[in-house]
Amino acid sequence: MTSPHWRLILNGKSAGDDDLRAAVHAMRERGVVLDVRVTWEDGDAGRHVAEAIADRVGTLVAAGGDGTLSEVATALAHCDLQVDALPTLGLVPMGTANDFAAAAGLPDAPLSALELVAAQPAHAIDLLRLEANGRTHWAANLASGGFGTQVTVETPEGMKKLLGGLAYLLTGLSKLGRIEPVEATLHGPDFAWRGGFIALGVGNGRQAGGGQALCPDAWVDDGRLDVTVIPELAGEVAATLGTVVSEGKIAALDRVATRARLPWIEIDAAQPLVLNLDGEPVEAKHFRIECAPGRVRMHLPADCPLLSQPSR
Template structure:
């Protein structure tokens, strides 16, 4: 039987991780032909994935945080081949927050993450495609704007290294007194909203920024993105903060959020808006965000809460002439 061929694409910040080194050696001892490439600068992941595809590698493993996962998934996504003809995708979480891995229940320990990839069949999953300034970007987990994005962008790297996800909470508390709303129009198929918002989530996955569950019901195999808008709170601040203290963050979000599930949305803002795409900021005044069904195949744990449809029966090809479904409204 032919030995499986894997390519590990490792974020350079984690190049000295000893548990990962031991897990790599153990996997090689089990007969997996595993080679390692380390990313140091922009473009490295794309080059390494292209090489893996050209060499017929079976599985590409992203070792890092949400940004590394998104970078590797992006490189697979913009290839001309369909998902079935590309290497499958695995994840070894080594980042600070690991929001996608946490929501998907992918284990933190490198040896356990490798075992998951080795033992589980790859599932076809969706990705988000974002068009702005005439260029296309991709997002594997969640695109966010407003307050949450400001917190993520402004959280100090040293603080994140020391405190992990708690660093985002500390930064968020520090910013509470200076939240400035953003005026925008957000529309999709059968959905149209205009006004001022302080936070925006466009979820393939559920959470970002160290555990901010902006899209708590999102799944990654339904062909829809989950939209969450948190309008300017005005007189509801006291009630919302009270709910936050007594019932938790999700209950506070439910009190004020506007939510929908849509195949696409278009965003127009009166001022430059920054969307955080799995850690990468993208600024524009107009965006089109589309959920692309079954764009990559990923190894996920049995019973993964981000999967809604066992076996992923959605079609690989999308009929552009078919009528689009209306939005699925989620009561807040």
């Protein structure tokens, strides 16, 4: 029987992680042929994925945060191959917030995450494709805008390393009282919204920015994007966010949110708008975001909350 051939694509920021190193050795001792490649600069993930396909690697494992996952998934999506001919995809959460991994119920420990890849079959999952300024961008999790995006973009890298997801909360609290709504028009099939929003989420995952559950009911395999718009809350912003912090959830925002499930959506803003695409800021006045159904196959827990039909 041929041993499985995996390739782990590791974010360079986590290259010295002892637990990951031990987990890689443990999987090799169990018979998995597991190579490691490290990303240091833009384009590395794409090169490593192309090399893995040429080497007929069966499974790619992204080791990093949401950005690393999206970089590897993007490289797979760009390949001119049928989905069944592409390597399957696994994830070892190594980022600051790990929003996709948290929503998917993936284990935090590197060895447990690799064991899950070995034990669970891969599911076809959707990706998010965003068009802006004549360029195409891809993501596995969410595109977010408004207050949450400002927090994610403005949180210092050093604070992220020291405090993890708490860094986003502290940055958010510092912005209370100066949240300015974004004026925009959104439309999709049988859906239209216009006004000022303080938060926007579009995607296949459920949370972004260190735990902001913007799309709490999203699935990654339904061929649709979940859309959440939190409108301007005149005079109530501080109280609403205070409820979020004290209760540890978005119950207050939920009461005023507009939600939809669409195959695509277009966004037009009066002024340049920044959308955070799994850590990549994209600025434009016009966006078109589409769901790319079943674009990659990913190893997820049997009871993964993001699957519309979990394999229990």
